[in-house]
Amino acid sequence: MIDFQPVILGCFLGVISGLLPGVGNFLLLLLATPFLLGFDPVSLIVCYIALVSISQYIGSVPAVLYGVPGEASSFPAVLESKRLSTSDQVSKAISGAAFGSFIGGLSVAVCCYFLLDYVELIKYFFSTKLFVVIVCFALIIVCLVSGKNVLFNFLLVGFGLLLGLVGYNNFNNTDFLTFGNSYLYGGLPFMLVSIFLYALPQLYQNFDAKKSTFVNEAEDLSFYVPNIISSCFNSVLGFLGGLFPGLTTILSSYLAYFLSKAITDDPVKHIVSSETANNSGAFSQMLPLLLFGIPLLSSEAYLLTLLELKGIDVLDMSFSTIFVNISYSFILINFIGLILAWPLAKQVSFIYSFNFKTIFTCLGVLLLFVCAYIGYENNSLIFYLLIMLGLLPLTYIFRNVNTMPLVFAFLLHDTLFESIVRLTKLL
Amino acid sequence: MNKLLLSVAAVTFSFTAQASDLTVLNTGSKSGSAAALTTALSNDFGKTINVDFQNPGKHCVAVNSNLATISTPVLFPWFNDLEGPGRDGDGCATVSISKDEVIGYTGSPLFVCAMDDKDFLKTSGRVSHSTPAHAYARLVTGVNASFGTTHTSIDYNGSGDARAALLSGETDYFVGTGKHAKRLMKKGAVCSYNSGPDGLITLDPTNSDLQLEFTTVLVLKNADSVEKINISNKLKDFYGDASSAFGTLTAGGKDISYSWGSSTFTLYEDSVVKMQK
Numbered sequence: 204m205i206d207f208q209p210v211i212l213g214c215f216l217g218v219i220s221g222l223l224p225g226v227g228n229f230l231l232l233l234l235a236t237p238f239l240l241g242f243d244p245v246s247l248i249v250c251y252i253a254l255v256s257i258s259q260y261i262g263s264v265p266a267v268l269y270g271v272p273g274e275a276s277s278f279p280a281v282l283e284s285k286r287l288s289t290s291d292q293v294s295k296a297i298s299g300a301a302f303g304s305f306i307g308g309l310s311v312a313v314c315c316y317f318l319l320d321y322v323e324l325i326k327y328f329f330s331t332k333l334f335v336v337i338v339c340f341a342l343i344i345v346c347l348v349s350g351k352n353v354l355f356n357f358l359l360v361g362f363g364l365l366l367g368l369v370g371y372n373n374f375n376n377t378d379f380l381t382f383g384n385s386y387l388y389g390g391l392p393f394m395l396v397s398i399f400l401y402a403l404p405q406l407y408q409n410f411d412a413k414k415s416t417f418v419n420e421a422e423d424l425s426f427y428v429p430n431i432i433s434s435c436f437n438s439v440l441g442f443l444g445g446l447f448p449g450l451t452t453i454l455s456s457y458l459a460y461f462l463s464k465a466i467t468d469d470p471v472k473h474i475v476s477s478e479t480a481n482n483s484g485a486f487s488q489m490l491p492l493l494l495f496g497i498p499l500l501s502s503e504a505y506l507l508t509l510l511e512l513k514g515i516d517v518l519d520m521s522f523s524t525i526f527v528n529i530s531y532s533f534i535l536i537n538f539i540g541l542i543l544a545w546p547l548a549k550q551v552s553f554i555y556s557f558n559f560k561t562i563f564t565c566l567g568v569l570l571l572f573v574c575a576y577i578g579y580e581n582n583s584l585i586f587y588l589l590i591m592l593g594l595l596p597l598t599y600i601f602r603n604v605n606t607m608p609l610v611f612a613f614l615l616h617d618t619l620f621e622s623i624v625r626l627t628k629l630l
Numbered sequence: 631m632n633k634l635l636l637s638v639a640a641v642t643f644s645f646t647a648q649a650s651d652l653t654v655l656n657t658g659s660k661s662g663s664a665a666a667l668t669t670a671l672s673n674d675f676g677k678t679i680n681v682d683f684q685n686p687g688k689h690c691v692a693v694n695s696n697l698a699t700i701s702t703p704v705l706f707p708w709f710n711d712l713e714g715p716g717r718d719g720d721g722c723a724t725v726s727i728s729k730d731e732v733i734g735y736t737g738s739p740l741f742v743c744a745m746d747d748k749d750f751l752k753t754s755g756r757v758s759h760s761t762p763a764h765a766y767a768r769l770v771t772g773v774n775a776s777f778g779t780t781h782t783s784i785d786y787n788g789s790g791d792a793r794a795a796l797l798s799g800e801t802d803y804f805v806g807t808g809k810h811a812k813r814l815m816k817k818g819a820v821c822s823y824n825s826g827p828d829g830l831i832t833l834d835p836t837n838s839d840l841q842l843e844f845t846t847v848l849v850l851k852n853a854d855s856v857e858k859i860n861i862s863n864k865l866k867d868f869y870g871d872a873s874s875a876f877g878t879l880t881a882g883g884k885d886i887s888y889s890w891g892s893s894t895f896t897l898y899e900d901s902v903v904k905m906q907k
Contacts, residue, residue: 326794329798448794496813497794508669516813581684583691
């Protein structure tokens with residue numbers, strides 16, 4: 204009934220993806236390709252779901268405990284972790300995020316099970332108008348809630364969009380600020396921008412912070428239970444966010460975070476909201492792939508490629524059959540995620556538990572190494588090093604700034620500009 | 631459990647660099663059909679020789695940066711829909727290919743799909759397609775010119791998004807390759823017309839825009855004659871081997887049909903000219 208090999212491999216990869224900034228799901232899939240090809244199609248899908256789900260569970264742990272963004276959808280948790288002043292708050296944030304993720308992941312799966320005949324209706328979310336409206340709404344909200352100076356936040360958004368424009372755009376056959384350098388045609392790598400303009404400034408801001416005192420207390424659960432309605436709302440929000448190409452769990456997480464910030468000032472609730480939503484989004488992002496063969500992320504497109512290499516068209520597989528086949532594994536994956544992200548949270552993120560400043564320094568160096576390694580893997584080491592050098596002054600300038608609006612805008616630029624151009628044709 | 635241990639070992643040892651006998655270069659996006667093709671080739675060749683798989687994810691970077699610096703044998707796919715606009719100065723890259731460097735060729739017409747029984751030649755609407763817009767839009771413009779329709783061409787970032795637009799009702803028609811048309815048909819779409827030699831062109835032989843093929847050549851550069859023969863022969867073996875990744879991807883020619891040899895160079899050149907303004 205449950206094939207444990209893909210579950211265990213996916214969970215192992217998910218832990219790495221969730222713990223280490225810059226090491227994303229796509230990179231891990233590439234590295235594990237020779238062995239993924241040995242899996243049958245359902246096992247392949249299960250392994251991918253385990254990777255995505257566990258990375259969401261684990262990502263919240265170093266984010267809350269140490270202010271280290273393991274993956275992009277944990278950026279809100281990193282930001283809020285600085286406002287957790289007591290061990291009680293930290294414990295609540297950890298247990299709340301883990302339970303929220305658990306409820307978020309399972310509730311949408313259960314809903315899908317009961318609404319199998321209607322689940323194809325998600326196709327109506329593939330709408331340029333809806334996408335532009337939601338993204339513009341999210342950009343405005345991020346400016347309003349990311350600090351006191353709203354105008355400065357809008358400038359950060361503008362700067363993020365400007366950085367995003369660098370490169371060659373296939374959509375309109377133009378290049379921007381490439382200076383004739385063919386490497387720059389590919390644009391500024393998102394990983395470098397997110398590490399240098401978000402992760403490193405966050406590490407700097409957390410450098411002198413006191414190490415979190417985290418105690419696993421059973422009564423933490425009592426905090427979570429009264430928030431079950433809010434959790435369901437965030438699950439729905441996350442589910443919807445997960446359906447948007449290129450953004451998925453990140454949009455889920457940010458939308459829930461921004462709305463939570465507008466409603467309450469409690470940092471614990473902000474963290475729980477965003478973590479609940481991103482796990483819900485981790486499930487819904489798979490639906491377009493399984494239902495229509497439409498990948499929303501490059502990692503999903505790669506999964507589709509692996510299936511094709513096995514001679515399988517995902518549309519030849521009945522969705523209800525796949526769903527039933529993977530559902531037991533999915534429940535197990537969520538239990539594993541819950542255990543790893545709550546009772547074992549300290550153990551999972553043990554590497555961060557040594558001397559805080561030493562660890563942060565090592566982490567900073569590791570991040571630089573990861574950047575350089577990925578540059579090497581892409582045969583672009585010199586280009587990556589030059590970009591890193593170019594971004595360093597900005598890292599310094601933004602060392603005390605909440606750069607979330609900048610990174611969020613940078614992440615959105617591609618799909619946002621394309622969608623706006625397309626919208627003008629559709630209207 | 632052994633598989634699991636092997637997987638962990640693979641992740642670890644993937645970081646180890648090796649000298650390569652052949653570089654396989656993906657000249658397309660990180661997740662499109664070119665990525666599938668080059669992943670399959672690197673897997674198959676990698677079973678017998680050292681392969682360096684380079685996957686920069688943008689054709690501009692692959693051609694202008696990666697390809698320009700590789701001096702050892704390198705195998706890569708190249709496409710008429712990129713070469714045509716590139717030669718017109720619209721794209722960011724062109725690849726100079728000699729006849730001897732071409733070892734394989736495949737072509738695919740475009741298919742027109744709708745979710746209902748609307749007739750593409752009679753009922754105007756929005757048409758979703760992928761980029762490069764120029765190539766797809768040529769067919770739409772051709773139909774407008776020949777049949778008096780007023781279709782609007784809407785470009786999306788990838789054929790998946792273009793399919794999604796048809797499914798959601800954002801567009802009325804979809805134009806894309808056979809692989810995507812098949813997927814749409816499985817979801818109830820009707821694909822009545824195509825741009826092949828037996829398709830739209832038969833309805834108006836005077837309009838050459840109605841016949842359009844997306845072609846791909848497999849190019850081997852920096853190889854001597856012995857290396858070329860060896861790699862070409864292996865490629866054909868993979869194509870005929872149902873257990874190989876390349877054989878599975880192409881279904882031995884049932885899904886994607888390849889022709890072999892330098893003689894296909896002329897077919898490719900003709901298709902490039904058709905993609906130019």
